[in-house]
Amino acid sequence: MPGRLLAVLERYVTLTPEDRIVVEEVLCEVRQAPADAELVVDGDPSTECLVLLEGQAFRHKTLPDGRRQILGFLVPGDVLDLPRLFMGVDYGVTALTACQIAPIPRGRIEDILAAHPRLARAFWRMQLVEAAIQREWMIGMGRRSAYARVAHLLCEAFLRLRNVGMTHGARCRFPVTQNHLADAAGLSGVHTNRVLQSLRQNDLIAFRARELVVLDWPGLFAAAEFDPNYLHLPAEPLQRTKVTV
């Protein structure tokens, strides 16, 4: 099961066999969480970092009056609460599906980062990519139309899932409701529904029963003004590797 994080780390940097052993050791404990579980609670003082091994989740902030902004979607290999490395988290993380999660005590991570420069570098790159994704969302919310924004979100979700081998051809399970998409794009649920309809009418996507199908990649890219560069994905997407560790 640590294979997933290893695969992700190896995307960022070449690991030595020794590095791999360290990663495997640290991921020995695995917790199960059901769908809709609150994996990270806003303001929780806990000091362990959680690594998502299987499943999907999302980061979000809910304002006092109930407005919610989704800050990012999480796929296997992502660290749920990187800020917890050195400070408190200021957002929540909720599971979209049943998840498998490995907890790592803060001190343990710090030791590893200090002792294994290659791993530290991989974590750094992870964090930098996360920041790049956040910037791209800011561009979308600030300067793109609702239509482009939703299209952009779907492009990104699909490519990130494909990168961890969770797609089958043009299909992938993307278990979010239209309201999730709305809260991610900064739109109302109603308008998101209409945007999805026009994306469907333009034969760009199908999206039902929490499954996303991309029907027309060039079309969707164009609608989204999408340039995948910021994701820093490897040219060749990883297959759903049966890494036996």
Place this chain on the structure above:
Amino acid sequence: MPGRLLAVLERYVTLTPEDRIVVEEVLCEVRQAPADAELVVDGDPSTECLVLLEGQAFRHKTLPDGRRQILGFLVPGDVLDLPRLFMGVDYGVTALTACQIAPIPRGRIEDILAAHPRLARAFWRMQLVEAAIQREWMIGMGRRSAYARVAHLLCEAFLRLRNVGMTHGARCRFPVTQNHLADAAGLSGVHTNRVLQSLRQNDLIAFRARELVVLDWPGLFAAAEFDPNYLHLPAEPLQRTKVTV
């Protein structure tokens, strides 16, 4: 002059004398740049990281058709292009005022991060705070009104400037045009003008000649729904320290 970066790093972590010497050594070269200079060019393959020692600047992305989104404001002590640590930058940075900048070759930084865990930790925290600021901007653009968003931006700018000793009482130099604010908030210039007018009419701020004066902190905080926690500032703001290095 390295005092500024030292002060910033010390906010995040306690440094040893040895750490300080390393920082001072690495900041030996200082470049001058005039206002409006393009300090970082989107896509530039250069591999040196730039540290802002004096002045103000902003990170931005300009879309093919000219729409611009400002992604963040930079104050002394900030690293202009952290992604360059391990990948390419995908945004530009432009000077708002004349700036002093120290370049650090990528390899040099990597060595330092590997050899000096305390410094590495400080850089990590810096990056995590930057990500937290980005998340707060997302919340604003997705879920706050134009009025709250602009107010929020001003709160944040003021506190960050105060934190590096660049305010005088309730005043600070914040050399942006209304269009800069608009591009940061994801608004049109005209509407930003009107929002600023109503902030002034409510006696919350004065903002002329590139100087921002906060007239009513509680009022501005309330208007912005502002909670400074995410900035992870020290309780006691740093004064403009005459650190003699």
Place this chain on the structure above:
DNA sequence: CGAACAGTTGATCAGGATCAACTCGAGTGG
């Protein structure tokens, strides 16, 4: 003196929000 740019104002428009009702499964319990 005249550009050139920042800021301001007014008029109009449109993208997306809001409110409300309705459909359609998928459970669930009687």
Place this chain on the structure above:
DNA sequence: CCACTCGAGTTGATCCTGATCAACTGTTCG
């Protein structure tokens, strides 16, 4: 087995925030 509920999705009508267009002021600077 059916009625009921509940959440998700859909649709229509209306409202409003903020965009756009255009003109004008004021200031700075060459």
